[in-house]
Amino acid sequence: MLNGIWLFLMLGSIVFAAWTGRLDEVTAALFSSAASAVTLVLGLVGIMVFLLGLMRVAFDGGLRAAIARALAPLLRRLFPDVPPDHPAMSSMVMNMASNMSGLGNAATPFGLKAMAELDRLNPHPGAATDAMVLFLAINTSAITLLPPLGTIGVRLAAGSDHPEIIWAPTLIATTCSTVAAVASYYALRRLPRFAQGPVAGGATERTPVEETEAAPGDDEPTTGDRTPSRAALALTFMALAAGLALDFTRILDANASGDVLRVAVQRWLFPLLVAGLLLIGWAGRVRVYEAMVEGAREGLSVAARIVPYLVAILVAVGMFRASGALDLFVSALDPLTSRIGVPAEALPMALLRPLSGSGAFGVMSEILTTHGPDSFIGLLVSTLQGSTETTFYVLALYLGAAGVRDGRHALLACLTGDVAGFFGAVAACHWFFGGGPA
Numbered sequence: 273m274l275n276g277i278w279l280f281l282m283l284g285s286i287v288f289a290a291w292t293g294r295l296d297e298v299t300a301a302l303f304s305s306a307a308s309a310v311t312l313v314l315g316l317v318g319i320m321v322f323l324l325g326l327m328r329v330a331f332d333g334g335l336r337a338a339i340a341r342a343l344a345p346l347l348r349r350l351f352p353d354v355p356p357d358h359p360a361m362s363s364m365v366m367n368m369a370s371n372m373s374g375l376g377n378a379a380t381p382f383g384l385k386a387m388a389e390l391d392r393l394n395p396h397p398g399a400a401t402d403a404m405v406l407f408l409a410i411n412t413s414a415i416t417l418l419p420p421l422g423t424i425g426v427r428l429a430a431g432s433d434h435p436e437i438i439w440a441p442t443l444i445a446t447t448c449s450t451v452a453a454v455a456s457y458y459a460l461r462r463l464p465r466f467a468q469g470p471v472a473g474g475a476t477e478r479t480p481v482e483e484t485e486a487a488p489g490d491d492e493p494t495t496g497d498r499t500p501s502r503a504a505l506a507l508t509f510m511a512l513a514a515g516l517a518l519d520f521t522r523i524l525d526a527n528a529s530g531d532v533l534r535v536a537v538q539r540w541l542f543p544l545l546v547a548g549l550l551l552i553g554w555a556g557r558v559r560v561y562e563a564m565v566e567g568a569r570e571g572l573s574v575a576a577r578i579v580p581y582l583v584a585i586l587v588a589v590g591m592f593r594a595s596g597a598l599d600l601f602v603s604a605l606d607p608l609t610s611r612i613g614v615p616a617e618a619l620p621m622a623l624l625r626p627l628s629g630s631g632a633f634g635v636m637s638e639i640l641t642t643h644g645p646d647s648f649i650g651l652l653v654s655t656l657q658g659s660t661e662t663t664f665y666v667l668a669l670y671l672g673a674a675g676v677r678d679g680r681h682a683l684l685a686c687l688t689g690d691v692a693g694f695f696g697a698v699a700a701c702h703w704f705f706g707g708g709p710a
């Protein structure tokens with residue numbers, strides 16, 4: 273589907289420009305958009321290297337293991353048909369822990385393994401079990417507790433004064449998405465239309481699933497030999513708490529009572545994240561500098577991998593905008609979308625997000641460049657980027673790994689989560705940013 277969208281943008285912009293006499297503008301946009309994509313990636317490298325390095329420090333210190341332990345009791349209740357000691361349960365725990373930590377790439381090997389193991393419990397191979405459908409619903413709408421690092425990096429590269437400001441709205445949006453997807457799963461699973469039954473021909477050929485690969489942070493931890501002094505940790509916590517209390521008095525003096533919580537969240541969230549990740553690593557006897565360097569290497573590879581995607585999408589959208597076709601599309605939809613507080617310029621992002629993460633990433637980058645990262649439109653599309661997963665890609669990949677041809681109500685449950693995430697993002701952005709420039 274993304275192939276068709278990209279081809280439509282490219283050819284449509286040329287045809288429309290020929291009709292409107294804007295071929296020169298389209299040609300100029302082709303070259304300028306390609307150059308801006310590379311410039312954007314260069315600005316993105318630094319923050320990606322730093323943030324992924326910090327995540328490695330915390331993971332080596334035991335963060336993901338702690339999340340996994342916290343999730344295990346809940347998953348035993350959500351998946352009563354899966355034995356607690358079954359390999360599928362441990363794979364699902366690690367998949368969700370990685371997703372909640374904001375590391376989707378690390379979650380994928382665990383998710384594929386989980387689907388293959390769940391299929392071993394399937395009484396009707398080829399048809400998704402209840403556990404498979406619920407796992408997919410949670411996976412495509414996963415609550416992201418930690419900040420969306422890639423989006424923050426793009427915002428910083430685009431010149432944002434507060435690139436981390438979209439963390440709290442993203443958390444709200446993903447919570448709405450997950451609650452809606454899970455509720456939809458329970459509402460639909462007992463309908464006769466979605467009952468599980470034998471599939472003609474049985475299971476399709478399964479995609480081979482290797483043993484779970486080591487994800488970032490899964491190889492030998494860079495731990496030291498000495499346990500940090502409890503006194504040193506306590507003094508650090510006390511100094512941090514005293515500083516926050518002092519800053520809170522400044523917030524009280526400078527803001528109305530109704531804005532105190534919002535301002536405090538926006539100001540403290542990211543610095544506390546950095547301090548928290550470092551303290552987790554320190555308390556876990558991690559050699560923090562070495563772990564930082566090891567994790568930072570992934571940031572370089574991620575930045576290099578997204579260059580082709582960004583160039584392709586930014587050029588296509590830039591040409592489409594220069595031709596005047598995008599303005600026509602936006603003006604036609606604006607009377608409808610403005611009634612629910614959604615700028616029509618954000619719709620391409622919302623429509624593309626379930627189809628392609630890289631495509632949506634490129635569209636978000638183009639919108640941030642055009643409208644500004646701290647405009648309401650820029651803040652909204654940044655939140656939308658992290659509000660849901662690439663639903664169709666995840667369904668195709670995971671169902672294929674289990675040889676499933678009948679996904680039952682998985683698609684409806686996942687799309688319900690996507691819609692809820694969209695409206696959750698809109699509501700959160702209006703609450704945090706007021707519907708105007710930040």
